[in-house]
Amino acid sequence: xxxxxxxxxxxxxxxxxxxxxxxxxxxxxxxxxxxxxxxxxxxxxxxxxxxxxxxxxxxxxxxxxxxxxxxxxxxxxxxxxxxxxxxxxxxxxxxxxxxxxxxxxxxxxxxxxxxxxxxxxxxxxxxxxxxxxxxxxxxxxxxxxxxxxxxxxxxxxxxxxxxxxxxxxxxxxxxxxxxxxxxxxxxxxxxxxxxxxxxxxxxxxxxxxxxxxxxxxxxxxxxxxxxxxxxxxxxxxxxxxxxxxxxxxxxxxxxxxxxxxxxxxxxxxxxxxxxxxxxxxxxxxxxxxxxxxxxxxxxxxxxxxxxxxxxxxxxxxxxxxxxxxxxxxxxxxxxxxxxxxxxxxxx
Numbered sequence: 001x002x003x004x005x006x007x008x009x010x011x012x013x014x015x016x017x018x019x020x021x022x023x024x025x026x027x028x029x030x031x032x033x034x035x036x037x038x039x040x041x042x043x044x045x046x047x048x049x050x051x052x053x054x055x056x057x058x059x060x061x062x063x064x065x066x067x068x069x070x071x072x073x074x075x076x077x078x079x080x081x082x083x084x085x086x087x088x089x090x091x092x093x094x095x096x097x098x099x100x101x102x103x104x105x106x107x108x109x110x111x112x113x114x115x116x117x118x119x120x121x122x123x124x125x126x127x128x129x130x131x132x133x134x135x136x137x138x139x140x141x142x143x144x145x146x147x148x149x150x151x152x153x154x155x156x157x158x159x160x161x162x163x164x165x166x167x168x169x170x171x172x173x174x175x176x177x178x179x180x181x182x183x184x185x186x187x188x189x190x191x192x193x194x195x196x197x198x199x200x201x202x203x204x205x206x207x208x209x210x211x212x213x214x215x216x217x218x219x220x221x222x223x224x225x226x227x228x229x230x231x232x233x234x235x236x237x238x239x240x241x242x243x244x245x246x247x248x249x250x251x252x253x254x255x256x257x258x259x260x261x262x263x264x265x266x267x268x269x270x271x272x273x274x275x276x277x278x279x280x281x282x283x284x285x286x287x288x289x290x291x292x293x294x295x296x297x298x299x300x301x302x303x304x305x306x307x308x309x310x311x312x313x314x315x316x317x318x319x320x321x322x323x324x325x326x327x328x329x330x331x332x333x334x335x336x337x338x339x340x341x342x343x344x345x346x347x
Contacts (some may be wrong), residue, residue, distance in 0.1 A: 002027070002034070002087070005229050010042050010072075020044055022076060025229065027047075028113055031097070031106040036087035038229065039117065040069075043074030047147070047329035048114050048123045049075035049321075052082075052107075052131030054153065056253060057099075057245020059086035059238060060128065062227035067314040074322050076118050080110060081241075084248070088233060089241030098248035100137065100256070107138050111145050122147040124325050129153035129280060129307065130253060136262045148328045150270040150321065152165035153280040153307050156288025157257045162191040165280040166201055172208040181207070192254065195247040197347055205278060209306065264293035270324050271298070272317060274305030298324055 009012045022042045027034040033131070041048075049071065053060040071077055081088040083106055084098055111123055122145055127135030132151035139146040151277035156162065166185070173181035181204050188197040206212045211220075225232055271289050273282045289299055300320050305312035 002090075004036060004087070005042060007038055007229050010040075011282055014307070016244070017320045018042060022118070026172070028110065030109045030113075031083065031102055032089070033083060033093065033097075033106075035083060035106065035110075036081040036275050037110065037113075038079040039076060039114070040072045040079070041118075044076055044118045046076050047326070047332070048078055048118050048120050049325075050078040050080065050107075050111065050114065050123050050125050052080070052125060052127040052135050053085065054129030054131050055085060055242060055245055056082070056103075056130045056249045057085045057089075057242040058130075059241070061086070062224045063308070063311055064246070065227045065229065066223045067311050070318045071321060073115070074326050075118055076120075078110070078114055078123075082106070082245075084245040085241045089237040089244065093244075095244075095248050100134070100249075100252055103134055104138050104141060107134065108142060108145075111138075111142070115145070120329075120332070121145075122326050122329070124148045124150070124329055126150045126152075126325075128156075129155070132280075133158070133253065133256050133258060136258055139198070139265050140262040140269060146218070146267050147332055148268045148325050148326070149265060150272060151285075151323055152272045152274070152309050152317075153277060154271050154273065154285040154288065155256065155258055155280060156284040156291075157192065157259055158254050159257070160287075161280050161284040162193070162254060164283065165205065165278055166190050166193075168278045168281070169201060169205045169208055173204065173241075176208070178208075193250075195243075195250045198246070198250060198254075202279075209278065210312060258288055259291050263291065266295065268296045268328050269294040269298070270300065272300045272302065272309050272320055274303065274307055274309045274312065275301055275303045277307045279307040300324070 004025045004027055007023050008023050009023045010018040012018055023040050024046050025038045028037045051064055084093050125135045125146055133155040137280045139149045170185050184200055188200050271285055273285050302309035302313045310317040
């Protein structure tokens with residue numbers, strides 16, 4: 001039997017649980033599968049913010065908790081290991097269920113559960129990389145449930161982004177006269193790639209960007225295993241889930257073009273982009289931003305960031321979410337709480 005784990009309650013100066021706070025972990029039945037969900041916030045009166053990790057299949061809960069836990073002061077933050085990812089990975093998951101449409105349906109069930117749990121009519125969504133495609137598609141489908149959307153590593157025309165990413169790492173290998181890299185990259189050729197060839201391209205991209213040095217891997221490992229809800233026992237599921245999800249979904253997701261699938265959204269939209277992102281080149285994100293129709297749009301550049309501004313510049317990222325996204329939800333009235341169902345602290 002899988003155990004969801006534990007998360008510490010919010011406590012006051014004398015160690016007492018903070019009234020109205022929420023800190024809970026459980027498996028929710030979403031789309032017929034048990035999926036891991038954690039909800040944390042200093043007050044359930046704060047608007048819910050659902051974090052959609054990338055991949056597909058790459059849980060970023062440990063990163064969010066390490067770098068962005070400050071958001072729990074002003075949002076009720078919902079962390080979710082998506083179908084097939086990390087603590088939601090199970091060998092029995094049907095490969096046929098790993099589709100974009102199924103993930104939209106899973107997310108809708110999650111949103112409904114969150115709305116019922118914290119008593120808010122609408123949520124904010126933050127999507128990263130693959131999660132930014134899922135978030136946009138969901139917001140376009142269910143605008144009445146989403147008050148604001150924010151994205152980093154924002155997908156636009158996914159295929160165009162992959163072409164630019166490959167061209168960048170190939171040019172870097174040529175500039176460095178790295179014959180081993182050039183041989184590997186020329187062997188797989190330019191996109192479209194299958195999941196195996198994608199692993200090759202991304203591995204060399206990480207190497208040229210310095211993300212596979214011993215120091216970088218040690219730092220990442222400490223963050224991954226140092227999160228309060230993490231355990232070394234989670235590692236097998238993390239790795240297997242990422243490989244399973246990517247292999248099952250890459251052909252479909254890498255063909256997504258949001259300029260065609262979601263040319264308009266009915267809520268305020270914010271793109272928080274790393275200037276040096278070579279996984280989802282910001283040129284493609286900006287092209288989508290400029291083409292997108294929305295009631296209001298905001299673009300924030302993170303000059304010292306690559307693919308993960310929330311990791312590379314967490315203070316600036318957290319401030320942007322609070323200053324830009326939070327005010328939109330603050331003006332949305334909460335529905336009346338039925339008698340006898342007042343919000344309470346959870347642990």
